[in-house]
Amino acid sequence: MKTIAIVLIAFAFIGCVSSHTQSRFHAARGACSVSPEMLGQWTSSRPSQLGSAKMTLTLNCDCSYTMRVAAAIARITEDGEFRAEGDRLVMSRSSGSETTWPYRIENGKLHLTEHENETHEYQLVKKVQCAASQ
Secondary structure (H helix, E strand, O other): OHHHHHHHHHHHHHHHOEEEEOOOOOOOOOOOOOOHHHOEEEEEEEEEOOEEEEEEEEEOOOOEEEEEEEEOOOEEEEEEEEEEEOOEEEEEEOOOOEEEEEEEEEOOEEEEEEEOOEEEEEEEEEEOOOOOOO
16 A cells, blocks of 8 residues: 555656756747748647657747647647748757658648658647738
8 A cells, every 4th residue: 555655646746747948049030931821739649658648739920839748647848949841840949959850731730750650640729820020
């Protein structure tokens, strides 16, 4: 019984822990030269090694992004900026590292190939309305 209590306390503590990376891109940016259909808040749910996970990717008018991952025992938030290079979405982090994922938008859904032979479908849940100057 004591072991079970310790394990439950550990899981409760881990569930409250979150990771958050800040963007170094706080300076004002000009217009974002990506397809307007990419901009908005996209979600995808999937199984993970830690149970069910919900991914939320927000692509903003100024080419900043926020990626949130919510799983049963962890919350991760990452901010940075993005650009589209042909059929690839490139996301740059404050550490200087970049992630490049092939993408396509089909039938109003964003398909991201996050790993080789692993494409996930994201549903648009909120369209971003950009100012006319952007």
